[in-house]
Amino acid sequence: MPRPLATKTVVDAVTDDLRGRILDGSLTSAAAVTELEIATSYSVARPTAKAAIEKLVGENLLVRGTHKSARVAELGPDSVREIYLARAYLESEILRRLAAGRTVPEEAARANAELLALASAGDLAIVEPDMRFHTALVEAAGNGRIARMYRSLVSEVRLCMMRVQSLHLLDSTAIHAEHQLILDHLAAGNSEAAAATLDAHLATARERLADAVGVGAGHELAVTAHPRPHRLAP
Known part of the structure; x- marks a missing residue:
């Protein structure tokens, strides 16, 4: 019988792709990860971009100070x-x-x-x-x-x-x-x-x-x- 597929939200899709870019090194701490850049790159709304960034901050892959754009966390x-x-x-x-x-x-x-x-x-x-x-x-x-x-x-x-x-x-x-x-x-x-x-x-x-x-x-x-x-x- 057919296997059910999990439904992926747009936020999850953006998050997964950003995570992949961080892990494979194509996205580094050299560039700020802004809501505008993410929204533009993926053709999504700003709230979607913000939610994706927040999820990756929660995973400690991105870091963000007060009133600062997020950046890829550096491993020390x-x-x-x-x-x-x-x-x-x-x-x-x-x-x-x-x-x-x-x-x-x-x-x-x-x-x-x-x-x-x-x-x-x-x-x-x-x-x-x-x-x-x-x-x-x-x-x-x-x-x-x-x-x-x-x-x-x-x-x-x-x-x-x-x-x-x-x-x-x-x-x-x-x-x-x-x-x-x-x-x-x-x-x-x-x-x-x-x-x-x-x-x-x-x-x-x-x-x-x-x-x-x-x-x-x-x-x-x-x-x-x-x-x-x-x-x-x-």
Whole structure:
């Protein structure tokens, strides 16, 4: 039978496209993100543009001071460490609980296999399966409130992942191997080993990105990408 499709509002469509431009580096902190520019670029009303900007401010992808236009948030060493530590607190405890039941989420295993298959497609290609791997672990806990807490970090987490991969800070084969080790520990019921492997996995990315951002302090670390037109999909 036909699969129902979710209805997307114009605000959501504009927000999704702006988010994509931030994550792929085509929209940086060099330019102000104004209601007028967004309304003009996407042929939408000013209130729609304002709502989209506010949603991305809420996701911490845009920042806006009093009486100032919004700009893309810049990642500094402290921000990177806070984002990764927040992830570690949530994900480590979830792995302990999954390991206690020897639960290996099928979606996490599929995502890790896809990550390896995409290794030859370039560093940025593995961001999506990497994100799905970690999200699948969180969702396997079956706790809606924890899942919502994690989703509140997702945009910042994805931004960090894009920066890590665009700067070639981690090898995809090593990422896959560490993911697989986590899954093996879950299957064996080794809760502390699973949590420790995750902590080390995240710490490597955290410190390499924090160091890279620190070296480039005051300059946007942009993802190399082809510019894309500012329009909504039909």
